Amino acid sequence: MGQGGWLARIGLLIGGLVAAIVVLVLLGWIWSPKPIDSPADSASRSAPGWEVRYNATIALARRGSENIAERMDVLQEMLDEEQQMQNFRIRQKRGDREVEVANETAARTTVINALKAVIELRRKQPDLDLSRLDEALQKLARSPNVVVRTEAERTRLALAKQPG
């Protein structure tokens, strides 16, 4: 066994090195924890001060204020379930890393509060035009969450009732 044996040994060595690299890469990929949900892009969150705007808009709606017409865009935003999932975030520990996930309870509570405020607004201002909210309500009526769906249907029924 001369040159042939020598080549075989080199071949085996190279093969072993390649196998070791593949194993290391595979191990690195398996062990590194992946974020379940990617962090919300700051650009997709509502503009700063959204908490203040939301509370004030709900208050205007519950008071039956006609001035709510100037802030219908805020109401629409509150009725956007995906937008609220971007706004309400919490940090959770996954392995040795902290990741940011949507706080679904808080997000849906905001949506439901907005739906209830719309019903109250309709009750106090039956002649106010709320058609701008129709699209948002239709989308919520198809929400994956049953409580949101039910409340959205209730709101749609309340808006569909003729005033007087």
Place this chain on the structure above:
Amino acid sequence: METESPLPPNSPPEKGLPPVVPVSARHLIQLFVVPAFIVAVAVLILLTFSWLVGGPRTPQQFLDSLESTNPDIRWRAANDLAQVLKRDDQLAADPRFGLQLAEILRKTLDECEREEKDLADREPGLSKGDREKERKALKAKQTYTLFLTACLGNLALPTGVPLLTEMAEKGRSKDPQTRALFRRRAVWALASLGDSLGRFDRLTPFRQREAIHLLLPETAPGQPRGEWARLSLRHVFDKLSAEEQSQLIEQLEDDIIQDAWRKAGRDRPRSEPPAQTRVANPVVRQSLGVIATLARCAEDEDVFLREMTGFALTFWQGQAAENALAEKTLLRLARDDGHGTRIEIKEGD
């Protein structure tokens, strides 16, 4: 037609049925007395346990616990009371209880402010251990103040409004975090109070009159407590009949004149007819001042305070000018851009 002949008396029962025997004393004891005894023992154990570990129950017990020298008893009583007041409409509408609670909060706020100032003056000369000890005692008193604030927010009468509006605007502390916390809790209590005042309307007419007539002797002018009682009386004045309203006005005017003579150090002449000197109608419908306070809080740099102010304005309606101010404030808040500072207060702060 065949008829079945009835069974002769004392004949043995048909197969499968138990023998019918008259009820004996033993049966009665087994069926009724023993279970009653078991239930009585169980109830007694529960009552004893509740008495041993339960807190105050009557209004006077609550007040006594709130004035206890033991800080742990005080804050626990305040914590329990805040929950009880949410459910007990009668206690929440008890004017004497509400006035006493407001006095306790006023006294505690004054003490906190004074002790904070004293500690700041003495702190450089204290050892580290003493400093920590005194800070901890002050923190406990401030926590107790927060519980009392929550209690005033759960009343069915606006007795606590002057104190709560003062706390919301000034904070009553030099420490920025404590001031922010006091202000936020006061605004929260105002929100809760705005919602809670409707409970007075749900009382029976008898209970409403009882509350109003308990307020009357408390309205003596010249003391903060008297002013708080007048404020509550003005708020519920509409619940009285027209005749009762005019009797009440006459009585209050008479009190004011009597007090004026007393302050002058002279006896009121017998010949003077009552209410001769015309005073301003003491029970004229007057603003509680809450919306004005909330409008000022809405201009604050504390973002969280502005957030809570918007929430609180949901629950307060006033006269036309006040409602216009509330709407204007809310429209401004509905365009908020998040400017200012966000003071973070963590658990244990």
